[in-house]
Amino acid sequence: MTTGNRLALGLLALLPAMLAQADNGGIGFWLPGQFGALAAVPTEPGWSLPLIYYHAHAKDDASKPVPRGGLTTVGLDATADILFAFPSYTFAEPLLGAQAALAMGAAVARSEGSVDLTLTGPRGRTVSGSTDDTLKGGSDLYVMGTLKWNHGVHNFIAYSMGDIPVGAYDPNRLVNIGLGHAALDAGGGYTYFDKKNEFSAVAGLTYNWENSDIDYQNGVDAHLDLSASHFINDQTHLGLVGYVYQQVTGDSGSGATFGDFKSRVNGIGPQAGHFFKVGKDLWYANLKGYYEFDAKNRAEGWNTWLSVVIPLSN
Incomplete structure (x- = not known):
């Protein structure tokens, strides 16, 4: 089987996944790194089931107060383990000359965090000691649509993704799994792929609706995901x-x-992807990791992603 045919079965593993926490504290709807290798290359029509495991560890600046839900904290140290399922359908008939796909997904997660101080009053006038929090539960519901165009080695993508805020959320917790408000992200990108080498770049903007529980609205976020392999x-x-x-x-x-x-935050790291047979079906797995740097008003650390695509239409 050629490399191109193999790729047609595997690319949906690179659908986005969400780390949904309280919206302030430098955390918004979009999780950097959601798009990866071959992001704009068309895929095989039909159903597939991408499964994505995400692990992250990050810390706030221990000398700077940060708003988090209904609290103000200092020195957050947080860890998250999240398992996403994104049932996806790719249409065989072109739309606007492109290959269209729809996906809807959610996750189960465990999130934990501890802080050095909790400032419970305005401007930090009331101070309490260190505390920690752990939460297990379900995420918000995520809906995504893509259009992909292929012209030889050049591939283009347009996408939109929204958040339906139904996940576990409490503004007075240190950690959350639901976002606490609706959000919409949209953008586009490009992949160069000549069967041996690929380069992908996908950019987008996120609009966040107000979190009515805390009368807080995140600003517009811009992001760029990059891959070369x-x-x-x-x-x-x-x-x-x-x-x-x-x-x-x-x-x-x-x-x-x-x-x-x-x-703001930036990240860089390695990746590896592999196609393998399970019975008569060809599955795909991708492992990637990011080390973060140059963060401002946002927790900084590292994260890893393990994605597996299960084809369902063959």
Whole structure:
């Protein structure tokens, strides 16, 4: 089987996944790194089931207060383990000359965090000691649509993704799984792929609706996901991934006591992808990791993603 046919079964593993926490504290709807290798290459029509395991560990600046839900904290140290399922359908008939696909997904998760201090009053006038929190539960519901165009080695994608806020959320917790408000992200990108080498870049903007529980609205976020890899044989590719995340407008609302609180973070790391047979079906797995740097008003650390695609239409 050619590399191109193998790829047609595997690319939906790179659908986005969400780390949904409280919306302030430098955390928004979009999780950097959601798009990866071959992001714009068309896939095989029919049903597939991408499963995505995400693990992250991040810390806030231990010397700087940060708004988090209904609290203000100092020195957050947080860990999250999340398992997503994204049933996806790719249409055989073109739409606007492109291949269209729809996906809807959710996750189960365990999130835990501890803080050095909790400032419970305005401007930190009331101070309590260190505390921790752990939460297990379900995420929000995520809906995504894509259009992909192919012109030889050049591939293009347009996408939109929304959040339906039904997950576990409490504004007075240190950690959350649901976002606490609706959000919409949209953007586009490009993949160069010549069967041996690929380069992908996908950019987008996120609009966040107000979190009415805390009268807080995140500003507009901009993000860029990057991938470059080389196929060492028909089954395996190796390379690098990276992302740039920058909030472009400030936070607002009566709960935004820290002003615009614009956040940013960058990340870079390795990736590996592999195609393998399970019975008569060809599955695909991708492992990638990011080390974060140059963060501002946002927790900084590292994260890993393990994605597996199960084809269902054959």
